[in-house]
Amino acid sequence: MIKDPQACIVRKESWKDYHLLSLESPKIALEGQPGQFIMVRITEHSHPLLRRPFSIHSIDGRNVEIFFLSSGLGTSLLSQKKTNDTLDILGPLGKGFNLNDHFKEKDVTIIGGGRGIAPLYFLAQRLSFLGASIRIFYGGKTLADLPLKDKLKKAGFDTFFSTDDGSFGFKGLITDFFKAELEIFTPIHIFSCGPEPMMAKIAKIAQKKKIPAEFSLESVMGCGFGACWSCVRKIRRGNKEEWVKICEEGPVFSADEIIWKEGDK
Amino acid sequence: MTDLSIDLGFLKLKNPVIAASGTFGYGLEFSPFINLDKLGGIVVKGLYYSPCQGNPPPRLAETASGLINAIGLQGIGVERFSEEILPRLKDYNTAIIVNVCGEYEEEYVSVVDFLNKKEGISAYELNISCPNTKKGGLCPALSPENTYTVVSLVKKISLRPVITKLSPNVTDIVEIALSAQEAGSDAISLANTFLAMAVDVETRRPKLANIFGGLSGPAIKPIILRMVYQVASCVKIPVIGLGGIMSGSDALEYLIAGAKAVEVGTANLVDPEATIRIIDELEEYCVKNGIKKIEEIVGTLITQ
Numbered sequence A: 001m002i003k004d005p006q007a008c009i010v011r012k013e014s015w016k017d018y019h020l021l022s023l024e025s026p027k028i029a030l031e032g033q034p035g036q037f038i039m040v041r042i043t044e045h046s047h048p049l050l051r052r053p054f055s056i057h058s059i060d061g062r063n064v065e066i067f068f069l070s071s072g073l074g075t076s077l078l079s080q081k082k083t084n085d086t087l088d089i090l091g092p093l094g095k096g097f098n099l100n101d102h103f104k105e106k107d108v109t110i111i112g113g114g115r116g117i118a119p120l121y122f123l124a125q126r127l128s129f130l131g132a133s134i135r136i137f138y139g140g141k142t143l144a145d146l147p148l149k150d151k152l153k154k155a156g157f158d159t160f161f162s163t164d165d166g167s168f169g170f171k172g173l174i175t176d177f178f179k180a181e182l183e184i185f186t187p188i189h190i191f192s193c194g195p196e197p198m199m200a201k202i203a204k205i206a207q208k209k210k211i212p213a214e215f216s217l218e219s220v221m222g223c224g225f226g227a228c229w230s231c232v233r234k235i236r237r238g239n240k241e242e243w244v245k246i247c248e249e250g251p252v253f254s255a256d257e258i259i260w261k262e263g264d265k
Numbered sequence B: 001m002t003d004l005s006i007d008l009g010f011l012k013l014k015n016p017v018i019a020a021s022g023t024f025g026y027g028l029e030f031s032p033f034i035n036l037d038k039l040g041g042i043v044v045k046g047l048y049y050s051p052c053q054g055n056p057p058p059r060l061a062e063t064a065s066g067l068i069n070a071i072g073l074q075g076i077g078v079e080r081f082s083e084e085i086l087p088r089l090k091d092y093n094t095a096i097i098v099n100v101c102g103e104y105e106e107e108y109v110s111v112v113d114f115l116n117k118k119e120g121i122s123a124y125e126l127n128i129s130c131p132n133t134k135k136g137g138l139c140p141a142l143s144p145e146n147t148y149t150v151v152s153l154v155k156k157i158s159l160r161p162v163i164t165k166l167s168p169n170v171t172d173i174v175e176i177a178l179s180a181q182e183a184g185s186d187a188i189s190l191a192n193t194f195l196a197m198a199v200d201v202e203t204r205r206p207k208l209a210n211i212f213g214g215l216s217g218p219a220i221k222p223i224i225l226r227m228v229y230q231v232a233s234c235v236k237i238p239v240i241g242l243g244g245i246m247s248g249s250d251a252l253e254y255l256i257a258g259a260k261a262v263e264v265g266t267a268n269l270v271d272p273e274a275t276i277r278i279i280d281e282l283e284e285y286c287v288k289n290g291i292k293k294i295e296e297i298v299g300t301l302i303t304q
């Protein structure tokens, strides 16, 4: 856990409501792992007061990248920051995806919905480095919600796109696209991040097919480093269920640990 | 060199800045960021006798310059605290204060009785003011009688000084403070959070699963500052001020209004280095204004 009070924005990319900021922060860049996140202070003033959590989207040398959707006061203020502005950030935080050599030359599937694609790019890069063969499913409401599609293709991943309105790729939900494709192949592992109902559906499919799966969860975070107990989710541990701080023990959990929010099944 | 130390009578602090309960974990969470030895003290997260699961999420909602929390005192209970946390806190050279909670009057007594036998604690802070405990759960700080009862029960058996943490959700704070003093409290910490709520207009649901929570942060500072001033002018025991302290200047407002020390809460979540920065800013202020001993500034509000 490092506090970098002056991470400089060295590069910014924007697509309508989606933005990418590359922050020069060598120490955090050195330690960050896929699935971990950083807490970004939006302003030095008192409104908005709390830091906002963002997954590490990629690490590029000395730079830590975040990719986010402008969806409220904090993210919209953040989207107005410019190159050479500095941000006060904490990171890397939490526990990321489970990566090991056993993915070498194996089929793994990554499924991202909307801004949930953020941590999955970094994950795909690392998995690719480990020699895994990667399929990425990336879904959104409409074409404008797939700003990273070209970047994913260019990186050489096997890509599968969907939009709810059919403006690009498969028409319908990414979960349906994935389910259809499962007739053709079976990955040895699934990684996913996106809206809760999407992840809950994937968990169900994965469970049926007995494919291990990991998900990156979200919850409102007061601190991001274990001090306030605001970020809990109900997690299954053995035959016990307990409120677990996702900033410390997550945000990534395996399918058998997660108890999906009611109504999401 | 400025002397930042504060003498509470029953406890000497290196400086007036104490980390507030519930916003500083069990203390150790902050060791990656700051040198805990520099703090005046640490109030650890509220402890019931047994482990407590707390409230369902969402437990936190942000509001203008503040936040509403309904954590519900999730915690590990006294046994695990003394086995897993206390021994590790011993390595630090700062006052360790335990925030004591209870669903019932007797629970405060059992927690203190249990902890009396453990080493490494400087004082107890009685959390008789948490707005989040379950409905029917007791919040003695809302009445002078109940405040008196809990404080005197605990004082009877406590082997350590007792700080009583009051609730701001009352009509006459002075009355409650006097009652705590009469029951033998060694100090007063003022205050806990304001009972509050927030609504999500899209879903028309409360933003907190618990509907109500406690408001903290800069938004509450002016109101609690007023209460600290009122109480400090009436009681003989020391008052510790807290509510919305984000900077050295915020802390100074409380000291000038009559608080002998301050606690820093919400600021820790925003900036894990907040306490240290506040201590540095207090020192700068003293140097700049030729104050040799920070205690000189306590209760020096000029009203005419």
Ligand SMILES: Cc1cc2nc3c(=O)[nH]c(=O)nc-3n(C[C@H](O)[C@H](O)[C@H](O)COP(=O)(O)OP(=O)(O)OC[C@H]3O[C@@H](n4cnc5c(N)ncnc54)[C@H](O)[C@@H]3O)c2cc1C
Residues within 6 Å of the ligand: A037, A048, A050, A051, A052, A053, A054, A055, A056, A066, A067, A068, A069, A070, A071, A072, A073, A074, A075, A076, A115, A118, A119, A217, A218, A219, A220, A221, A251, B062
């Ligand atoms: C571990 C983690 C990683 C995340 N990574 C990304 C990412 O890479 N890209 C991205 O676009 N978004 C990500 N999010 C969601 C992002 O943090 C929220 O969209 C953001 O906090 C919204 O802030 P706001 O001020 O714009 O919205 P507002 O709605 O104004 O926020 C009000 C409050 O609610 C909280 N909040 C609102 N929505 C969420 C949410 N979905 N999850 C958690 N807290 C929320 C805010 O932090 C704030 O405290 C992540 C969330 C978590 C928990």
Ligand SMILES: Cc1cc2nc3c(=O)[nH]c(=O)nc-3n(C[C@H](O)[C@H](O)[C@H](O)COP(=O)(O)O)c2cc1C
Residues within 6 Å of the ligand: A222, A228, A230, B020, B021, B022, B023, B045, B046, B047, B069, B071, B073, B099, B127, B130, B165, B191, B192, B193, B215, B216, B217, B218, B220, B242, B243, B244, B245, B263, B264, B265, B266, B267
């Ligand atoms: C997340 C959170 C948890 C808290 N938990 C406790 C607690 O366990 N015991 C307690 O006495 N006060 C608790 N409080 C209240 C704070 O200690 C403090 O009294 C209050 O937040 C006002 O100070 P602040 O504005 O500096 O935060 C909590 C506050 C917050 C924000």
Ligand code: FES
Residues within 6 Å of the ligand: A220, A221, A222, A223, A224, A225, A226, A227, A228, A229, A230, A231, A232, A245, A246, A247, A248
């Ligand atoms: S966000 Fe504070 S404990 Fe997880």
